[in-house]
Amino acid sequence: METTKSHIALLASPGMGHLIPVLELAKHLVSHQSFKVTVFVVATDHASLANTHLLQSPADSGDLLDIVLLPFIDVSDIGGPSVSFIATIVTTVLRSMPFLRSEISKMEFRPTALVVDLFGTDALEIADEYNMLKFVFIASNACFLAVMLCTPEIDRKEIDEHVKNRKPLHIPGCKPIKFEHNLDVFFMDTYDPFYQGYVEAINKMSLTDGILVNTWDELEPTTLKALRETKKVPIYPIGPLVRPIEKSVFGNEILAWLNKQPKQSVIYVSFGSGGTLSAQQVKELAWGLELSQQRFVWVLRPPTENDAAGTFLALGNGSDATLDYLPDGFPARTQDRGLLVPMWAPQVEVLSHPSIGGFLTHCGWNSTMESIVNGVPMIAWPLYAEQKMNASMLTEDIGASIRVMAVESDAAVGREEIRSVVRKILVDRQGRNIRSRIKELKDNAANALAKGGSSYNSMSQVANICIQHLKTKASGS
Template identity: 30%
Template sequence: MAAATTGATDPSPIVQTRPASTADEPRPLPCVVLLASPGMGHLIPLAELARRLAVDRGFAATIVTLTNLSDAAADAAVLSSMPASVSTAVLPAVALDDLPPGVGFGTLMFELLRRSLPPLHALMGSVAGPGPAAALVCDFFGTAALPLAADLGVPGYVFFPNSFTLVSVMRRLAELHDGAAPGEYRDLPDTLRLPGCVPLRHAELPDGDWRQDDPLAWLPEGFLERTKSRGLAVAGWAPQVRVLAHPATAGFMSHCGWNSTLESLASGVPMITWPLYAEQKMNAAILTELTGVALRPAVSREDGFVANDEVAAAVRELMEGEKGRAVRQQARRLQEVAARARSPEGPSWRALAKVAGKWKAGLRNGD
């Protein structure tokens, strides 16, 4: 993720691209505005929703991204593949330099979206072009835009493509907060313990500032040179869907984010789980213990760290072992399930058709 823009130094108007209208269109297409918070994991699902609305449901769509915290080149690479009836808009940077140092990521994102409401309001007045605005769709960081949509008479929706495990995590965190002692974390009389989380001493943690501008700095010394004839290291955002769909891809070590999980299953690729944060540990448990499409490296050390030989053993098992064979077969079965869900008679197709029908009915009825 790119560094935050600390000041609104560019007062230029919102940047927009619009599809050209065609002469044989009987009337303007209804337009859905999709507000994406920064980050590829947020943009890609909304972009795919815009694609499906345009290609399958007869809508125009405008995908709105932000300047702050965004990688403009990466965003453009994703959005360049959109169909002609999907346009894009970029909201200008807003000032964030008054926020306290070390502000939490979630707080930063919610505040960024809140401060972006004035340019979004200006955009909403013209973004639908000749067609009526059918809905404003945001992800869960952009919920501050829902009252704005209501003020403009546009239905507002939250697009939440995560697994329900994240809902469970968020609810549990709220319960933990309600039962916690007052004050800050540093004031707690004892270590805060969460199930499945091993406390680490500060000395055991890597230096987070060490060569932080180099995305490959965490690799062992000489790793790239030793492996250059056998593999490829990609420092930027990789076209993951295309990589997973390639017949040469036989396994995927995943952090178990829900986007990556669904993309892997849609291609029938089995996984090795390496969860990091949020609900990913719960996703890893679902993949390994419930659905059987993934293996997890064993933890043999008392301190909870996974040794390199355990990672190697998991890879060998996935590629060659009996457990790996069962996991590969189950991944192929779930690939078929995913394909049926997306087919014209499948639940995903029908769910989107229902929402699209509701939006179009609302326009006809003036709701």
């Protein structure tokens, strides 16, 4: 293979929320820059329907895109079910490093650059070994990045005031962050090994050649301006990167059902690839949907107690066992206006369907971007990680959603609240106003990605840096 073409290596951490944006970045580098791209996927112990489909979908990229599944990593020794999914991800990625190093060392055409996510910063030393450029890809928004980059410098007294006295946290470029919206890491002791590892990862990010962010200038202008003014590390907003609509054998029965529904009449309910609800909350959600008298498609998973990310690393392959957790008679009573989908649905294809009028979402950033790109107003129901920050942005800053109440407390969101927000988004004037705002954001996002747009130009900058680095290496200087 010729060595005059830039070769980019990407490392995808476990979990659909990490894999999807990395694959889209890879396909973007192939289709828009004609780069050679290798995606290294840290293997987990499942091969779900959705994951298998995703890993097969880039076949049209020809020999420019390779996907390498790193060997399965056994992390059963780190603890039982009480171990957080984040700790599992961190351990899995760390133990994958020898396999990643081995794969790169065997390559005849070594990568020009290595791109990792927040969980892959330990791989940056491998990039140093082989004189590769180093980039971090944050598959979230600029405000989340700003909070991360500021963490090592925030005065501990300010954090104590934030945690103990519930005073808002002030991050340059972001609106004051309320206590109930912040990341769990702020509630940890600074001597906690996880907190120290988090800070170490942030410090490594600051020493890279740049950070790519799945947002765009026009969506978060103030935050991106503040990030650039710190001059810690170059920032490249390259989003929104979302999966394109694809023809697939998966989910055809869902689309067939949607074809029979009126335009913008259906609420799509999904809590992402990993989100789960308690048994009580599943019942309340069912009652709320029924009381709303609106059409719905609900991606349903078995409930879990005290673990909102219960399926992040353990997706199932779909079954109707979840129906056992619904109120008696619910499927029969709602069969004329509702569709229950076990475990997984082709989300982009569903959101792009003209009958979809709203999206009840956990506010994961991938889902948020997919909703905006397809012009679908949202009902924000955050569960874990940075989702509460995302929900606050969507509702209070950019006017793209309404938010369910009682999410911050231990109590379940009640059926009347659910009935109310579903009707607001599908029937009431508030929903029409949000739909109008979403249309603006959809057009805005398309312009950012188009030739000459802000994200197009950012990606071109990154590409030029890689090309120049390759030329410098080739000349031996």
